[in-house]
Amino acid sequence: MDKSWLILIRDRLSLRYRAGVDAFIEFARVNVGGGSTIRCPCNKCINLDWCEFGIVQDHFVRYGIMVSYKIWLHHGEWPDNQHGDSGDDRDESKDDNRDEYPELLKDHCRETYMDDDDVEMDHDVRNFKKLQEEREMYPGCKNFSLLAFAVKVLHVKVENRWSNKSFDMVLHIFRDLLPEGHLVPELIFETKKLLRDLGMGYKHIDACQHDCALFSKENMHLIKCPVCGESRYKFIGGKGIKIPRKVLRYFLLTPRLRRLYMSRKTATEMRWYRDKCVYDGIVRHPTDTKEWKEFDLHHPEFAQEIRNVRLGLASDGFNPFGNMSNAYSMWPVILMPYNLPLWLCMKESFFMMFLLIPRPHAPGNDIDVFLRPLADKLKELWDNRVVTYEASKK
Ligand SMILES: [Zn+2]
Ligand SMILES: [Zn+2]
Structure with missing residues (x-):
């Protein structure tokens, strides 16, 4: 995409600038689908107002395009490097995932064995055991279990934004390629079902x-x-x-909370807020706040068990299907475990999506209707508690 015309912001009547504006309008028209209005990135509307194409064109000449709007995210452009400037960060966490994967399985297995003796085996642990038993992707395969295959291939799909159709086509190739007796699922639906069996569904x-x-x-x-x-x-x-x-979609909270303790690394980090926290009067983490301390005073029994999970809640709108002529179509409600260190508790990989509320505008007071499943779940956890295996201290 040629954006060299953007430097002509002071010469907005030049042919090159106007040709650039035309190219932008064409780009937005193709990429934001159907609608007759788009967000106007001019210096007056700053992507907050929605205008018709002709008006946007006019504003570009009259007010100029925002200099800071370099990647046209609101108009259908994806960043080349999807990790953006924080690329290093993301790569590191990707490596983490890769290293952590066998460990995670091991930790999860350990819980399975423990559950055999002590605690009644719950549904997702049982399913996990079943999946673990299906070790070989095809007779003689040493590197991939069905579970490892499903997790990795879905990860690649999400990272690269494959469509369901292309995913099914790749599965088809695998099915043709591998020898008789392979376990490659036929469709994306079946692959996702494997994860649902682990309590990762909704x-x-x-x-x-x-x-x-x-x-x-x-x-x-x-x-x-x-x-x-x-x-x-x-x-x-x-x-x-x-x-x-x-339809309101909600995700299972209990298995997610339990999973926080199944990896040794995360389990250690879940104790950070008391193990490593420094109290020097500066607020760096929710644990430094008056409210947190007040809560501990009122609920000493809860505060005593360091592994009890404390959650933050946030909600914002987003548009998962890229139809930019609607501002938003979904409102996710996200939970963040505040037990984690300050550099992790606000990291995407630790966000737990609990609800997906379908609606075009922000929920107002009626959000309490949607939050009821969460409130019910939290009350239930508060009253009954859930036992889990803590991998770091065994
Ligand atoms: Zn404008
Ligand atoms: Zn009604």
């Missing part, structure tokens, strides 16, 4: 179209919203196929 709850209630618990069997009376399903055709109008 569940869904139908929601009222107007966000007044969820169809769960006491409302589970209702077909109309108990508040506004709107129908839960849209009916398609005469065959009575029911499609929910709105």
